[in-house]
Amino acid sequence: MGIDGTNAAAREDETSATATGDDNDRRAERAVQPQASTNDTRSRPRAETLTREQYADAMRADGSPMSRDNGPDNRQAPEGGTPGQPERRAGQPADHDRAEPRDRETYADDSRADPAGTRHRPDENGLVSSGAGPEGDQPGGLIADADQGAISAQDQRGADLLPETITFENKDVEITHNAADGIWIEGLPGEPPTRIGDILTSPGESGRSRIESFREELTKDADDLVDMGGKWTDLLRDTLGTPPPTNSMTHNREPEITATRPEHGIDAGHGAEALLTLAIVGAATVHKLHERWQQAWHH
Amino acid sequence: MPVTDQQAATLHAQLAGNLAEYERLLAGLDNKADGRGYSALLTAAFHYAVDRRFTRDSTLDEVTDFVADVRARSERLRDALDPRVAERVIVAAVGGDHVRDLHPAESNKMKVVLLTALVADMHLDDAGLDEFMAKARAFADELLG
Numbered sequence: 001m002g003i004d005g006t007n008a009a010a011r012e013d014e015t016s017a018t019a020t021g022d023d024n025d026r027r028a029e030r031a032v033q034p035q036a037s038t039n040d041t042r043s044r045p046r047a048e049t050l051t052r053e054q055y056a057d058a059m060r061a062d063g064s065p066m067s068r069d070n071g072p073d074n075r076q077a078p079e080g081g082t083p084g085q086p087e088r089r090a091g092q093p094a095d096h097d098r099a100e101p102r103d104r105e106t107y108a109d110d111s112r113a114d115p116a117g118t119r120h121r122p123d124e125n126g127l128v129s130s131g132a133g134p135e136g137d138q139p140g141g142l143i144a145d146a147d148q149g150a151i152s153a154q155d156q157r158g159a160d161l162l163p164e165t166i167t168f169e170n171k172d173v174e175i176t177h178n179a180a181d182g183i184w185i186e187g188l189p190g191e192p193p194t195r196i197g198d199i200l201t202s203p204g205e206s207g208r209s210r211i212e213s214f215r216e217e218l219t220k221d222a223d224d225l226v227d228m229g230g231k232w233t234d235l236l237r238d239t240l241g242t243p244p245p246t247n248s249m250t251h252n253r254e255p256e257i258t259a260t261r262p263e264h265g266i267d268a269g270h271g272a273e274a275l276l277t278l279a280i281v282g283a284a285t286v287h288k289l290h291e292r293w294q295q296a297w298h299h
Numbered sequence: 300m301p302v303t304d305q306q307a308a309t310l311h312a313q314l315a316g317n318l319a320e321y322e323r324l325l326a327g328l329d330n331k332a333d334g335r336g337y338s339a340l341l342t343a344a345f346h347y348a349v350d351r352r353f354t355r356d357s358t359l360d361e362v363t364d365f366v367a368d369v370r371a372r373s374e375r376l377r378d379a380l381d382p383r384v385a386e387r388v389i390v391a392a393v394g395g396d397h398v399r400d401l402h403p404a405e406s407n408k409m410k411v412v413l414l415t416a417l418v419a420d421m422h423l424d425d426a427g428l429d430e431f432m433a434k435a436r437a438f439a440d441e442l443l444g
Contacts, residue, residue: 210395214342214442217397221406222338226330228404232411233318238373239415240316 168192301440306337310344311432313411314418338407339442342397344435345410348417349392362389369416376412385409 163176174195181197309324328337353361366385370377384401388409391398398406423431 211442213396214346216399217406218335218338218342218442220399221342221403221410222334223403224330224334225338225341225403225407226325226328226334228407229325229411230322232408233322234375235379235408235412236313236318236321236415238376239369239412240318240419241372 300336301443302336302340302436303333306333306340307432307436309337310340310435311428314344314415314432315428316419336439336443339439340436341407341410341414343438343442344431345414345417346392346395347431347435347438348414348421349389351421352417353389353393355393357393359386359390362386362393365389365416369413372416379408380412385413389413 163174165172165174167173171192172194173192176195176197178197181195305324305327309321309328312318312321312324352365363382363386366380366382366389369385370380370382384398384405387398388401388406401409418428418431421427421431
């Protein structure tokens with residue numbers, strides 16, 4: 001969902017207008033690469049002297065799309081084996097370590113024969129699936145269960161998918177993923193069936209309809225937005241947790257006189273109290289000295 | 300007509316927490332002339348913020364927790380935000396949609412408050428907020444185009 005995923009039709013325009021950071025870096029790379037290669041041909045000898053076709057032929061001569069000498073499995077060959085070729089166990093096919101054992105043509109034929117291979121994700125762009133989320137960064141809806149990973153993995157393999165129920169045009173539709181049950185194409189006149197093999201949606205069309213939804217929303221909400229906005233400032237202040245401005249009449253001030261405030265240092269009251277104490281003690285001392293002097297005088 | 304600099308500055312001030320500047324700039328907007336552009340900017344920013352906070356892997360509990368967290372920030376927010384409406388607004392936005400039967404004033408209040416909370420929770424620095432605003436503005440321009 002979101003900006004990047006909401007308008008597939010306008011993705012390029014939006015990206016050019018909004019991308020920053022990594023997007024810019026990647027774009028910069030793309031922009032710079034052709035220029036760099038041009039400069040190389042003019043000023044410096046090419047690091048790769050072979051043409052693309054010659055390079056491809058050389059790679060094919062190894063019998064593998066990837067040169068094993070450059071691959072992670074480059075290790076000491078067993079005696080009699082091919083350098084760079086890992087040891088093969090008895091009974092293992094030559095391509096046992098490939099993720100996809102079929103060659104490109106066989107894979108393409110298999111995919112064409114499987115109707116799932118031509119399928120669009122039904123929950124892309126506005127269709128909320130209860131079983132699977134959208135692919136990539138497409139908007140999706142909240143996932144209510146944990147089946148997404150399994151279904152996505154099956155989808156990637158082009159294998160059979162489990163039947164699922166999706167919400168399409170505010171109606172629950174059971175998707176059997178069986179082409180024999182028929183395929184509903186978005187935009188067809190009439191109501192979509194309650195049970196169908198699959199639903200084809202056009203990302204471009206859905207992208208446009210989503211943009212139309214946003215436009216409908218902004219138009220609906222445009223009235224009085226500016227006039228009403230000022231009434232929510234207190235809510236914004238609470239949301240942000242910021243204190244009110246100091247010039248506000250509602251600013252809370254501490255009371256200027258507090259009975260419980262602790263006192264520190266010497267103030268005038270303390271000084272007067274100390275002087276009075278000293279005066280009393282001094283007077284008593286003088287009085288005692290005077291009495292002792294009188295007694296000594298009479299004796 | 301694309302989003303104007305003053306409309307963008309107004310929302311920027313709101314999201315930056317400069318509410319005195321926000322009020323000053325908002326007072327300078329004209330409801331008739333700026334309403335559609337500012338609504339587009341608010342709508343785009345809200346959907347972009349929801350997109351950054353919630354993904355297709357998000358659960359309803361996450362939405363509920365977020366709304367509860369926002370409402371817990373003050374009594375005013377608790378009174379002003381109906382949790383069911385707020386959750387509906389967010390869930391609809393996650394699906395790239397909006398709540399059609401919601402009154403515009405209520406819808407705008409939800410978007411303004413929830414957007415502010417979403418952006419505050421992002422803890423963006425100045426550059427991050429500028430980038431956020433640039434993307435929201437570009438999206439809004441696309442909606443207005």
